[in-house]
Amino acid sequence: MDRGRLEAFSDGVFAVAITLLALGLSVAGPGHGSLAHQLASRWPAFVAYVVSFFTVGIIWVNHHALVSNLVVVDRVLLFLNLVMLLFVVMVPFGTVTAADYLARGGFDPRVAVAVYGAVLAGMSAGFGAMFEWSLREGRTKVPVPRDQWWAARRRFVSGGLIYLAVIGLAFASAPAAFALTGTVAVYYVFERTPAVPGSRTSPSGQEPDPDA
Amino acid sequence: MDRGRLEAFSDGVFAVAITLLALGLSVAGPGHGSLAHQLASRWPAFVAYVVSFFTVGIIWVNHHALVSNLVVVDRVLLFLNLVMLLFVVMVPFGTVTAADYLARGGFDPRVAVAVYGAVLAGMSAGFGAMFEWSLREGRTKVPVPRDQWWAARRRFVSGGLIYLAVIGLAFASAPAAFALTGTVAVYYVFERTPAVPGSRTSPSGQEPDPDA
Amino acid sequence: MDRGRLEAFSDGVFAVAITLLALGLSVAGPGHGSLAHQLASRWPAFVAYVVSFFTVGIIWVNHHALVSNLVVVDRVLLFLNLVMLLFVVMVPFGTVTAADYLARGGFDPRVAVAVYGAVLAGMSAGFGAMFEWSLREGRTKVPVPRDQWWAARRRFVSGGLIYLAVIGLAFASAPAAFALTGTVAVYYVFERTPAVPGSRTSPSGQEPDPDA
Amino acid sequence: MDRGRLEAFSDGVFAVAITLLALGLSVAGPGHGSLAHQLASRWPAFVAYVVSFFTVGIIWVNHHALVSNLVVVDRVLLFLNLVMLLFVVMVPFGTVTAADYLARGGFDPRVAVAVYGAVLAGMSAGFGAMFEWSLREGRTKVPVPRDQWWAARRRFVSGGLIYLAVIGLAFASAPAAFALTGTVAVYYVFERTPAVPGSRTSPSGQEPDPDA
Numbered sequence: 001m002d003r004g005r006l007e008a009f010s011d012g013v014f015a016v017a018i019t020l021l022a023l024g025l026s027v028a029g030p031g032h033g034s035l036a037h038q039l040a041s042r043w044p045a046f047v048a049y050v051v052s053f054f055t056v057g058i059i060w061v062n063h064h065a066l067v068s069n070l071v072v073v074d075r076v077l078l079f080l081n082l083v084m085l086l087f088v089v090m091v092p093f094g095t096v097t098a099a100d101y102l103a104r105g106g107f108d109p110r111v112a113v114a115v116y117g118a119v120l121a122g123m124s125a126g127f128g129a130m131f132e133w134s135l136r137e138g139r140t141k142v143p144v145p146r147d148q149w150w151a152a153r154r155r156f157v158s159g160g161l162i163y164l165a166v167i168g169l170a171f172a173s174a175p176a177a178f179a180l181t182g183t184v185a186v187y188y189v190f191e192r193t194p195a196v197p198g199s200r201t202s203p204s205g206q207e208p209d210p211d212a
Numbered sequence: 213m214d215r216g217r218l219e220a221f222s223d224g225v226f227a228v229a230i231t232l233l234a235l236g237l238s239v240a241g242p243g244h245g246s247l248a249h250q251l252a253s254r255w256p257a258f259v260a261y262v263v264s265f266f267t268v269g270i271i272w273v274n275h276h277a278l279v280s281n282l283v284v285v286d287r288v289l290l291f292l293n294l295v296m297l298l299f300v301v302m303v304p305f306g307t308v309t310a311a312d313y314l315a316r317g318g319f320d321p322r323v324a325v326a327v328y329g330a331v332l333a334g335m336s337a338g339f340g341a342m343f344e345w346s347l348r349e350g351r352t353k354v355p356v357p358r359d360q361w362w363a364a365r366r367r368f369v370s371g372g373l374i375y376l377a378v379i380g381l382a383f384a385s386a387p388a389a390f391a392l393t394g395t396v397a398v399y400y401v402f403e404r405t406p407a408v409p410g411s412r413t414s415p416s417g418q419e420p421d422p423d424a
Numbered sequence: 425m426d427r428g429r430l431e432a433f434s435d436g437v438f439a440v441a442i443t444l445l446a447l448g449l450s451v452a453g454p455g456h457g458s459l460a461h462q463l464a465s466r467w468p469a470f471v472a473y474v475v476s477f478f479t480v481g482i483i484w485v486n487h488h489a490l491v492s493n494l495v496v497v498d499r500v501l502l503f504l505n506l507v508m509l510l511f512v513v514m515v516p517f518g519t520v521t522a523a524d525y526l527a528r529g530g531f532d533p534r535v536a537v538a539v540y541g542a543v544l545a546g547m548s549a550g551f552g553a554m555f556e557w558s559l560r561e562g563r564t565k566v567p568v569p570r571d572q573w574w575a576a577r578r579r580f581v582s583g584g585l586i587y588l589a590v591i592g593l594a595f596a597s598a599p600a601a602f603a604l605t606g607t608v609a610v611y612y613v614f615e616r617t618p619a620v621p622g623s624r625t626s627p628s629g630q631e632p633d634p635d636a
Numbered sequence: 637m638d639r640g641r642l643e644a645f646s647d648g649v650f651a652v653a654i655t656l657l658a659l660g661l662s663v664a665g666p667g668h669g670s671l672a673h674q675l676a677s678r679w680p681a682f683v684a685y686v687v688s689f690f691t692v693g694i695i696w697v698n699h700h701a702l703v704s705n706l707v708v709v710d711r712v713l714l715f716l717n718l719v720m721l722l723f724v725v726m727v728p729f730g731t732v733t734a735a736d737y738l739a740r741g742g743f744d745p746r747v748a749v750a751v752y753g754a755v756l757a758g759m760s761a762g763f764g765a766m767f768e769w770s771l772r773e774g775r776t777k778v779p780v781p782r783d784q785w786w787a788a789r790r791r792f793v794s795g796g797l798i799y800l801a802v803i804g805l806a807f808a809s810a811p812a813a814f815a816l817t818g819t820v821a822v823y824y825v826f827e828r829t830p831a832v833p834g835s836r837t838s839p840s841g842q843e844p845d846p847d848a
Contacts (some may be wrong), residue, residue, distance in 0.1 A: 012436050015648075022229075078485055432643070509654070536671055
């Protein structure tokens with residue numbers, strides 16, 4: 001068991017991915033119309049940046065809470081963690097793609113937002129698999145009682161299901177589907193899914209650490 | 213309470229953001245005039261790089277001092293930290309935009325420097341909110357006495373207010389407003405706002421750590 | 425002996441390199457045909473991204489297991505670690521090159537996949553040298569018994585040899601050689617080469633840490 | 637005193653800067669001549685990548701050794717560390733500039749290599765200042781005896797002086813000056829300047845850590 005480097009590596013990937021999001025903000029520069037106009041016309045990039053930033057930030061907070069509660073780290077978890085990070089790393093790609101096409105006409109915006117939703121759904125599924133792995137007895141310091149498994153899953157699956165809905169909704173209305181991803185981010189900021197139920201007492205939303 | 217990963221993630225974001233600043237230094241390359249001329253004409257990029265580097269570096273030092281003094285990390289603080297990082301990550305964007313337009317004519321430089329000031333003001337506001345949060349009793353190892361709250365706030369708010377002034381001043385004179393951001397960086401390098409007043413005795417400007 | 429910063433620096437490099445892989449996914453953007461078509465025509469980029477992501481992820485897991493078992497860190501090891509990281513950092517370059525040319529005609533795809541194989545062979549050789557270094561008595565907490573050295577080497581050398589084979593095979597068939605790299609990744613995900621033989625009992629595939 | 641986050645932040649910056657070096661390797665892609673020719677004509681990029689990678693890697697090793705020996709971290713050191721990192725972050729810029737112009741004719745290659753030398757000289761000066769700061773009594777676990785100060789300085793200053801010589805030599809011969817930077821890297825890999833003299837007994841070239 002060695003949570004330290006799992007956290008260090010994951011934190012590094014989260015940090016780089018969240019920082020690369022801002023590469024999508026750059027304007028074309030001098031010679032492409034007034035700067036004010038360039039900035040104004042790139043409003044989808046700014047909106048998408050904020051939504052993606054908080055979406056990745058929330059996953060990081062949940063990842064943090066989940067991993068800090070683990071007592072066992074095995075190969076399966078390392079693999080599931082890599083799967084989740086595979087999608088975290090794709091978030092800047094999804095964000096730039098959505099932002100570039102969101103304000104355009106035709107079918108492209110729908111594809112772009114569906115891609116964005118698919119990346120977030122993958123990230124959510126990867127995290128859900130890590131959570132599912134952690135439910136087995138003896139893997140966490142503070143176990144989730146068996147009768148709360150379905151309640152806990154419902155909360156997680158609902159997040160993942162919304163992103164699946166985003167993919168479908170995108171083909172009906174790209175802006176509506178994109179707005180839904182923003183709503184999820186706002187919702188989770190104010191009502192974070194507890195990574196591990198039964199951990200309500202600690203002020204930080206985390207389990208009391210017996211090692212601390 | 214778990215300051216460790218808050219620090220690790222924040223350090224990662226600070227490190228990536230500060231390193232991405234240098235992407236704005238690259239020249240167009242062979243075929244765009246003599247290299248000496250290209251470098252000389254990009255002097256605003258070098259100046260903006262240095263100013264932004266030390267501005268982010270100072271915020272990192274202050275963040276470091278603030279977080280190392282915490283005894284509680286809750287969801288609100290994690291959220292405020294994310295808000296601050298949202299603007300830290302935008303600093304390379306603001307820096308490149310300011311550098312690209314600073315030596316140009318017309319209205320664009322004013323918009324560019326205003327954008328730069330807005331990013332720094334946001335970063336400053338995010339940090340100020342974290343500081344404000346830390347004032348509540350029991351949240352820091354070394355509490356700030358209540359009668360020093362306003363003195364402490366004044367010092368922080370003055371930093372944030374200067375960046376607000378940069379935004380306004382930019383529309384009068386872009387170079388003057390930009391120079392003001394450089395002055396703030398120089399000022400803070402030599403007279404760092406103590407993150408937590410009353411911590412003057414330690415050689416590192418930090419509180420004696422009871423855990424150490 | 426100080427494993428901490430060796431791990432921190434290496435983790436940082438692994439994290440940045442694995443995140444930069446996604447830069448190769450970006451599409452040309454509006455005005456270059458339908459987005460669906462652009463995405464579809466870039467399938468090699470997505471395949472190469474997934475293969476490289478897991479290849480780097482597996483090396484990270486192995487690096488983790490190897491370093492956590494060390495009791496000595498000397499200049500030679502730091503140098504070998506740098507050599508390995510030299511190639512880890514080149515993986516995004518090799519991946520983008522392979523992806524850009526994989527679906528093209530002529531001789532270029534063969535060169536591209538050979539370059540990709542060479543980068544992976546270098547990474548594998550660097551890791552193999554670190555492993556070889558760790559075999560000497562007294563350098564690891566749990567030593568590899570001398571009679572298992574060749575078995576351990578065979579497992580490592582086979583990985584490196586396959587990447588050498590990829591280089592050769594690339595000149596016969598670029599797609600076949602590229603598929604071979606993917607097969608190696610899948611193989612190692614399911615059957616990770618134990619970094620240190622004799623460590624089968626621990627649930628995480630790592631040695632019990634006497635310091636823990 | 638808190639070395640931890642100084643190391644974490646610095647390691648992050650080193651890791652990102654060393655990884656961004658590889659961005660300079662990318663070829664123009666399909667439609668710009670055969671890939672083999674493109675790669676061959678970019679040999680300066682590969683040479684510059686390797687030289688810069690090991691140069692930054694060596695500074696990281698020395699930084700590691702220096703900081704791990706500190707017992708005091710004050711504002712002055714944090715500032716000197718930022719100055720050093722300011723130049724570390726510029727290394728990818730200097731490397732790409734040198735590589736882009738090295739094989740060209742005219743005066744540009746001389747300017748490019750002079751820029752590269754100036755970045756390395758700045759990095760070296762920043763590190764030298766940190767070393768100088770650490771000489772004062774009580775700042776390191778294992779102090780450097782006063783009669784060894786000049787010997788230690790000579791070794792450090794010689795590194796910095798060579799980079800100053802590179803700047804001058806560049807205007808006589810860009811390739812010779814660039815080759816000199818490579819020679820310095822090779823020299824330091826095999827004969828690392830001990831960050832703190834008197835620490836020869838430990839196998840890792842570091843002081844025995846009384847805390848360990």
